[in-house]
Amino acid sequence: MSTRKRTILYPQHVQLGAKIAEFAGWDMPIQYQSVIEEHHAVRTKAGLFDISHMGEIEVSGPDALTFLQRLCTNDLAKMCVGQVLYTLMCYPTGGIVDDLLVYRLEQDKYWLVVNAGNKDKDWDWINEQLTLMHREEQEKQTVELRDISDEIGLLALQGPLAQQILASISIESLEELRYYRFIFTNLAGVDALVSRTGYTGEDGFELYLPVEKTPFIWEKLLETGKDAGLGLVPVGLGARDTLRFEAGLPLYGHELTEKVTPLEAGLEFFIAWQKDDFIGKAALLKQKEEGVSSKLVGFMMIERGIPRAGYPLIKDGESIGEVTSGSFAPTLGQNLGLGFVVSKEAFIDNEISVLIRGKEVKAKVTKKPFYKREVKK
């Protein structure tokens, strides 16, 4: 008997013949046809992902903003209702608890969308921090937390044709919806929160739905996307990973861990230094002043070989770091990697080696992201 969790779309995945495997405690579809074909579909047409395993935590109340400002590195005070913000949560050491999206639903109501594998850990961490804040300020409970993960189904519709496909079942055209904004709308009779966000490097949307209506919208979208000759296909976590990897987007557990700081991971853009104190600020400021000892870089194989997470990175016979993610990149047709190296080796065109099955295989540091879509003006 499997103790793994399943999303409400599990029967649909099985029926589509998906290869199912464990991810973050969930039985998830890894691929339906071929990872590479699914990857290309998202880059050239559109793909539909079930990402209902992600966690959603609602934070509300008069002090919600004050609390979240303590918890997150980015500046949530700048957000208007209808906006989405990428941020990190850090430990006092500066190490990363999780990376997440914050949605401002109302003046005093936010959703935090967190990694599936971190949800329970995040929930405990956030509750602990709230207890601490209330104790320090000797105040009554003015922030309410709710784990709403089980109430929400989450689909990602990604690719250059995503808008056209979504518009055909939406009461809005969605053309006006800007990047990192969201609206409440109606999709084929179902109330939904739709944001222009994603994890693929393409244009696209994420659809937050009442969990019981999620299979209906999943099927409706696949039908619509197929009928209209738009080439929409279901896409598994395999291609989700190659897509985010090409787009240089970090993945918790690989590029981000509790031992890695946002500065080392190249995410300083998401630290709001000007903000009042936030958890981890002192440690991060100190690290910024002293300089980081290792940095995340992208690299490209010069000789034959595919870098994989955990392989050592070498320069002049000495270990200089480790691969965090590596793959054949389907759109670029190259073998690429992300990894941490000591700061002095983190410069573009630096020739390094990856230790693959005991052999040093040549690579060179290159800029990230590896892939960037052309944005229509």
Next chain:
Amino acid sequence: MNYQYPDNLKYTEDHEWILEKEGKGIVGITDYAQHSLGDIVFVELPEPGQKVKIGDSLGVVESVKAVSEIYAPCSGTVRAVNENLLADPALLNDEPYAAGWIAEIEIEELSDKLLTAKEYKFLILEKAEEG
């Protein structure tokens, strides 16, 4: 899932096949193996002239997500390798029993654990049942 198990081949429990003819053996990976791996994007081949023992590594096959070693189903000397795979590893997905062959070995001794098509098929069906 319906995989192919040609009758004229012998199989290993690690999902290699060998076609034995006049003291030489052509080796590859099975239809089940290529399907489990998914899109194959990289192959490392043995060197012609290389001597191998039963169970030695004959090379590596990598899909987008997985790295998988190929084990020698016999001892002997590698006589030829399929260099087409270097430029087009997807041949292993498309034709695992033909254009996707990996190496030809001059056989000294065959592994005594080789399976017939029927036995190998039984092993795969058992695996499927275990889920």
